[in-house]
Amino acid sequence: MGSMTVEQVAEAMYALVKECHGKRNLRATDLTKAMIDKIGAESCDKQMCKEAIRLLVDGGRCTYAYLGGSYIVLPPETC
Amino acid sequence: MTEKKPTPLLDNLEAGPWPSFVKELKKSAKSPMVQDLLGVLERSYEDKMGHWKHGGLVGVRGYGGGVIGRYNELAREFPDAAEFHTVRINQPAGWFYTSDVIRTLCDIWERHGSGLTNFHGATGDIIFLGARTSEIEAVFGELIEAGFDLGGSGSCLRTPSCCCGMARCEWACYDTMALTYDLTQTFQDELHRPSFPYKFKIKSSGCPNDCVAAIARADLSIIGTWRDDIQVDRTAVTQYAAGGQIDIAADVVARCPAGCMTWDGRSIGIDNESCVRCMHCINAMPKALAPGKDRGATVLVGGKATILGGALLSSVLVPFLRMEPPYDDLKELIRAIWDLWGDHGKNRERVGEFIQRIGLGNFLEQIGLDPQPEMVAQPRTNPYISYEPKEGRP
Structure with a gap:
């Protein structure tokens, strides 16, 4: 896969959070590992994933939740 | 407002000679939230069980920590304490305030919450007890305006804390307050955006008296020491x-x-x-x-109080590090630990437990540190350490 922008990584992350909603909670590290596995380490690194998470959370598309650990989930109003 | 209910079991707690939290709560009982809190508490004593659940989605936008959701399962009976969230606020390094600042904080909290505070929580933060979800953003806005920020909660860097150091103590071997402020500013993302397997605490003590009990409570303990003679x-x-x-x-x-x-x-x-x-x-x-004049700090790793597993004391990682701005060596070490633990730590596994699982040797190799004799507890009596005693000494 070619190089990706932070916005594209954020979209891929958002799709994963949506897909896992109600089935499995994802931590920031789970999302990072999943993105690096999916996109490839040459096109996506930890820093890029960190920025993608920031984009999703600051934009209100995802939010943090404490459920016995800190997870990234969909905001309740979008579920 | 909920009708005031009798609290005979709580009243009994005021009877002894000791300071009583019930007495303090009652002083604030003009707030309906506190009145209902007393009611829930009385019920807990009657039922011999807690009626609170915590966690969930409450917080301010962009932050993953700083607010801990607390919900009362007897909400119908005690509606004013149905939501009783805790707000953690990053304390000033060394816990120094002016009376004006304390008044400002209390005023904010009386406007938006129960008025109950805890100066300070176990991690060191200022704690505001008893907020409704609808008030959280407003509290946050006013705190920011007053020059404060939220502290850490959840799987993130918890608010770094330190002893009063050089501000009041002649034994301080480095400026704990300057270091704590610097680390807090440097690691804002790690503090507010949880990205670790579990919590990570940094505590700094200026000398081995360790007044903040860093060795027993912090994942990374930075304890002042000296290399030359007393x-x-x-x-x-x-x-x-x-x-x-x-x-x-x-x-x-x-x-x-x-x-x-x-x-x-x-x-x-x-x-x-x-x-x-x-x-x-x-x-x-x-x-x-x-203490001697050649001063710095020992950096230790892996301490924690009992939660999921048993308590651990921190172990020496770097026997001596000079603590001077910009603290690049220390920050590099912290990032290396986070990187390794973040990749391989299990959910809710503290870094000390992680080191126990993978072995100290592997941990050191992965973060790029060489083993040193100071990392061994009691090297003179450890059978794995070859030691030549000095003449006349055991």
Whole structure:
């Protein structure tokens, strides 16, 4: 896969959070590992994933939740 | 407002000679939230069980920590305490305030919450107890305006804390407050955006007295120490001996855990190479003894209180590090630990437990540190350490 922008990584992350909603909670590290596995380490690194998470959370598309650990989930109003 | 209910079991807690949290709560019971809180508490004593659940989605936008959701399962009966969230606020390093600042904080909290505070929580933060979800953003806005920010909660860097250090203590071997402020500013993302397997605490003590109990509570403990000899004021030692307030042989020399001191009735001798920096002699004779002049800190890793697993004390990672801005070596070390633990730590596994699981040798290799004798607890009695005793010493 070619190089990706932070916005594209954020979209891929958002799709994963949506897909896992109600089935499995994802931590920031789970999302990072999943993105690096999916996109490839040459096109996506930890820093890029960190920025993608920031984009999703600051934009209100995802939010943090404490459920016995800190997870990234969909905001309740979008579920 | 909920009708005031009798609280005979709580009232009983006020009967003894000790300070009572019930008495303090009742002082604030003009707030309906606190009135209902007392009601829930009374019920907990009656039922012999708690009626609170915590966690969930409550917080401010962009932050993953700082607000801990608390919900009361008896919400119908005690509606004013249905939501009773905790807000953690990043304390000033060393916990110094002006009275104006404290008034400002209390005013904010009386406008938006129950008015109950906890100065300070176990991690060191200022704690506001009892907020409704609808008030959280407003509280946050006013705190920011007053120059405060939220602290850490959840799987993130918790608010770094430190002793008062050089501000008030002559034993401080480095400026704990400056370091804590610097680390807090540097790691804002890690503090507010949880990205770790579990919590990570950094606590800094200026000397081995360890007034913030960093060794017992922090994942990374930074404890001031010195490399040269203990400073001795011989005249002051003589004054201690003549004054009779302290028996130097019994109270100081005999209690040295390293057995590295001698006293012949006139002068004190210290084998500084064998000193373990316990601070006992310095604490006992503060006018005569002081830490050396070549000062820095020992960095230790892996401490924690009992939660999921048992308690751990921190272990030495870097025996001596000079603590001067911009603290690049320390920050590089912290990032290396986070990187490894973040990749391989299990959910809710503290870094000390992670090190126990993978082994200290592997951990050191992965973060790029060489093993050193100071990392071994009691090297002189450890059968795996080859040690040549000095003549005349055990």
